[in-house]
Amino acid sequence: MEIHAQEPSPYIPDNVTVPQFMFDTLHNARPSRKNETPWLVQDETGKSFGGAQLRERTHGLANGLKTKYNIGEDDVVILFSRNHVDYPVAIWAVHTLGGVISGANPDFTENELLYQLQETKASVIITRPESLPVALKAAHAAGLSSGRIILFDEKGISGEVRQNHETVGSVLEFGLRNKTAYRERILAPGEGRTKLAFLSFSSGTTGRPKAVAIPHFSLIANVIQLAVHNKVNEAYCDWEDRRFRTGDVAIAVLPFYHIYGLVINLHFILFSGMSLVVIPKFNFVEMLNSIVRHRISHLLLVPPQVVLLCKHAAVQNYDIRKYVRMIMCGAAPLSHELNQQLFEMFPTAHIGQAYGMTETCTATTMFPISVKRGTSGSSGILLPGTVARVVKPDGSLAGYDEAGELVIKTPSVALGYSNNAQATKETFVDGWVRTGDEVKIGRDGEVVVLDRLKEIMKVKGFQVAPAELEGCLLDHPDVSNACVVGVPDDYSGEVPLAFVVLTMDAARRAEKHGNANSIRRSIIQHVADNKIHYKHLAGGVEFVSAIPTSPSGKLLRRVLRDQAKELRKRVVKSKL
Known part of the structure; x- marks a missing residue:
């Protein structure tokens, strides 16, 4: 049915782009905005931005990005940043040029950002000063010039950083001062679908x-x-x-x-x-x-x-x-x-x-x-x-x-x-x-x-793939095999728990020296060092002799998920 x-x-x-839809498109479902109603308000300062102001900022940034970085058709710009009043301006400016936006979590590690850079083949990163060190390392590893990292404007950016990196504000102001160097991307009928x-x-x-x-x-x-x-x-x-x-x-x-x-x-x-x-x-x-x-x-x-x-x-x-x-x-x-x-x-x-x-x-x-x-x-x-x-x-x-x-x-x-x-x-x-x-x-x-039904966990609303964490675990020298499942958590919804098979050498050390907890802490820290916070093993690590698999070799994750629930019940009972 x-x-x-x-x-x-x-x-x-x-036949319209996202910025054209936001700024210019009339629709029966769209109400008339009250003239005094701002679009965006900066939380800390209370500074407000109306539609005309955001349109002008979008034009200025688009012109600056075209002139200084030659952003154009299908070029990808990564926004590696927390929320900022110029975040949507950056989206709309790139779209105006025919480019593509890829948002990245600002808490990513260098390896996680590098993966996104390589997958998208991004040509520019826009980030905040606090995330600049990670952005620089990932950009270097991806072969992207540090000069193609732009900073959102914030108080306290040092003079040295400003010498090495443009800010959204400086690129935008340059775009407003200079002759328009771009042609706005216009879509043919039906082209918006693709x-x-x-x-x-x-x-x-x-x-x-x-x-x-x-x-x-x-x-x-x-x-x-x-x-x-x-x-x-x-x-x-x-x-x-x-x-x-x-x-x-x-x-x-x-x-x-x-x-x-x-x-x-x-x-x-x-x-x-x-x-x-x-x-x-x-x-x-x-x-x-x-x-x-x-x-x-x-x-x-x-x-x-x-x-x-x-x-x-x-x-x-x-x-x-x-x-x-x-x-x-x-x-x-x-x-x-x-x-x-x-x-x-x-x-x-x-x-x-x-x-x-x-x-x-x-x-x-x-x-x-x-x-x-x-x-x-x-x-x-x-x-x-x-x-x-x-x-x-x-x-x-x-x-x-x-x-x-x-x-x-x-x-x-x-x-x-x-x-x-x-x-x-x-x-x-x-x-x-x-x-x-x-x-x-x-x-x-x-x-x-x-x-x-899918294997994905939802931790604090974010998707976490067990296979990604299992790959990280297998990079640890003491881990022979691993399977990650989600266990219920009152605050996060669920958190990752890893079932780990130790290498023969690690198992002997754990038995001989009684240092299983030390190995467990090392494994948990390994994931923490390589993955963003919500992917950390908050559910812990359980050592097992083998990971159950189907005849075809597929991990029987549901079996371990049920086992994890039983472990969690025993922990709760012991606390009571």
């Missing part, structure tokens, strides 16, 4: 992170789908009760390099005529201060942030209930208990969940506009124009309330994985996307995520 969204696909322009805009990294269903090829049309489609679903430009109820209103203020604590932050928290919020307060780095108490200081009404969060909202003692010191009127949680399922706590804390706010993937250029479901409270445990209903199948293990289609893998067809689907035909073939099938998530869909259209 195929389940269709309650609303058909809206009109989606296929013209590449982003290479956003996702672990897909297995293996190392893959570059998801996202065209301009996909981001534009998802923004419009969300706007239509939420009736952003419709007087469907009293003004006071509408979910998204022009002039409302949202907070950007989600990173813009993550697809949730990029599409929903940034572009959809701006399209909806709202202001966005840009937060460089999430700090919970500082977020509470920001809510009060800027009268923030809309929180777009992930489960760990919701945990803090419900349980952190500092919440009692802030009267945030009079400001917050909408909370949406995505990136990973939210427990029934946390949902109930949110409902009690904010009795009049719109609260619910959404579900999506990088491969679908974000949301495919969201809690209905007909209710203020999303059904606990549900990820909402299908967005306009979306079609779902629930496929049972035997390949047949499930009916209502039957479990199976969610397979999605949506206007916002990505093109596939860049330079990875095999992975594309496995996930993108005849216009459908295999999500790797087990769900059931009720007669009311509510989608409930039951389990993850």
